[in-house]
Amino acid sequence: MLNTLIVGASGYAGAELAAYLNRHPHMNIAALAVSAQSADAGKRLSDLHPQLKGIVDLPLQPMGDDVSELAKTVDVVFLATAHEVSHDLAPEFLAAGCVVFDLSGAYRVNQPEFYSRYYGFEHQHGDWLAKAVYGLAEWQGEALKHAQLIAVPGCYPTASQLALKPLVDGGLLNAEQWPVINAVSGVSGAGRKASLGSSFCEVSLQPYGIFTHRHQPEIAAHLGIPVIFTPHLGNFARGILATITCRLKTGVTAEDVAECYHNAYQDKPLVRLYDKGVPALKAVVGLPFCDIGFAVQGEHLIVVAAEDNLLKGAAAQAVQCANIRFGFSQTLALL
Numbered sequence: 001m002l003n004t005l006i007v008g009a010s011g012y013a014g015a016e017l018a019a020y021l022n023r024h025p026h027m028n029i030a031a032l033a034v035s036a037q038s039a040d041a042g043k044r045l046s047d048l049h050p051q052l053k054g055i056v057d058l059p060l061q062p063m064g065d066d067v068s069e070l071a072k073t074v075d076v077v078f079l080a081t082a083h084e085v086s087h088d089l090a091p092e093f094l095a096a097g098c099v100v101f102d103l104s105g106a107y108r109v110n111q112p113e114f115y116s117r118y119y120g121f122e123h124q125h126g127d128w129l130a131k132a133v134y135g136l137a138e139w140q141g142e143a144l145k146h147a148q149l150i151a152v153p154g155c156y157p158t159a160s161q162l163a164l165k166p167l168v169d170g171g172l173l174n175a176e177q178w179p180v181i182n183a184v185s186g187v188s189g190a191g192r193k194a195s196l197g198s199s200f201c202e203v204s205l206q207p208y209g210i211f212t213h214r215h216q217p218e219i220a221a222h223l224g225i226p227v228i229f230t231p232h233l234g235n236f237a238r239g240i241l242a243t244i245t246c247r248l249k250t251g252v253t254a255e256d257v258a259e260c261y262h263n264a265y266q267d268k269p270l271v272r273l274y275d276k277g278v279p280a281l282k283a284v285v286g287l288p289f290c291d292i293g294f295a296v297q298g299e300h301l302i303v304v305a306a307e308d309n310l311l312k313g314a315a316a317q318a319v320q321c322a323n324i325r326f327g328f329s330q331t332l333a334l335l
């Protein structure tokens with residue numbers, strides 16, 4: 001049994017992790033942690049997330065100063081914390097020998113200058129940044145098996161890359177037209193803390209971060225091609241729907257695209273391919289899948305990918321990575 005700690009357990013992603021790990025046969029939730037000054041310290045997780053009543057009633061512990069003492073009591077740590085918090089905490093747990101799954105962006109792109117430009121802080125742990133394995137689970141199976149630090153991808157990058165990577169690797173796209181990713185996220189993507197921008201009366205449907213969102217370089221760095229990425233905030237709680245417009249190389253047919261996706265994902269249980277039509281959010285909300293469908297007209301290809309941002313876009317992918325890392329079935333506790 002692996003003793004497991006969730007830091008940031010009271011947040012949206014942390015609560016989903018707790019629900020999965022609670023039903024994992026080889027992982028025991030040793031502790032749930034929040035910040036030292038958290039207003040929720042001492043409360044039960046199920047007081048904040050009533051869907052967990054009678055399921056995960058463990059208390060939320062404030063993180064003490066002595067992280068190394070806490071680290072000695074656990075084998076595995078999930079950091080469901082803000083980027084700066086994960087940046088600081090991960091090396092402390094890693095030094096104690098823990099395997100760390102970081103849901104934040106702190107270790108996703110091995111280019112230190114990327115952090116000053118897109119995250120607003122100077123990265124201090126280039127050694128761990130270089131060693132981190134990017135946890136796009138369907139594509140990193142072997143590397144994950146030996147990793148000590150797994151950087152779980154962002155929610156938009158998961159949907160975008162699962163849709164584009166087979167086409168890029170298969171050489172099906174015309175390099176002269178950059179893929180254009182328009183993606184809409186539910187408000188839970190912004191986390192549980194209140195802010196004016198995510199309050200009920202403010203949210204309608206609007207693009208944000210045009211040409212500046214940090215997920216554009218995350219997607220481009222890992223795909224190896226430039227993309228145009230425009231996120232949108234929609235007035236629903238959870239889910240991401242990405243509509244991606246690309247140009248195919250001359251002569252590439254819809255059958256070629258279907259075969260390419262089939263070859264990439266036929267043995268990948270958490271990616272579901274559509275033979276006809278394209279997915280809607282209702283097919284994936286509350287589930288750990290990314291669903292993919294497409295349409296072709298001449299050289300134009302539109303791919304639609306849908307996922308639950310908190311699940312395949314965060315907690316489910318983190319548990320999927322943990323399953324691969326420790327040699328369990330990759331859907332254990334997820335389905």
Ligand SMILES: NC(=O)C1=CN([C@@H]2O[C@H](COP(=O)(O)OP(=O)(O)OC[C@H]3O[C@@H](n4cnc5c(N)ncnc54)[C@H](OP(=O)(O)O)[C@@H]3O)[C@@H](O)[C@H]2O)C=CC1
Pocket residue numbers: 007008009010011012013014033034035036037038039040063079080081082083085103104105153154155188189190191192193309310313314
């Ligand atoms: N929401 C989403 O759709 C996705 C989120 N992510 C990433 O996952 C991470 C968590 O996101 P999300 O669940 O939305 O965030 P939330 O804001 O909902 O939760 C953040 C959690 O971190 C805790 N926390 C804050 N400061 C500290 C600290 N210093 N030490 C320990 N715990 C702390 C908070 O509790 P308290 O403040 O009370 O201490 C809370 O439990 C982020 O990095 C986010 O970018 C990734 C993919 C998708």
Ligand SMILES: CC(=O)N[C@@H](CCC(=O)OP(=O)(O)O)C(=O)O
Pocket residue numbers: 103104105153154155156185186187188189190191231233
């Ligand atoms: C709706 C919304 O605000 N979404 C978040 C993305 C959350 C996420 O997955 O990404 P990171 O882990 O990279 O922060 C945003 O655009 O910042």
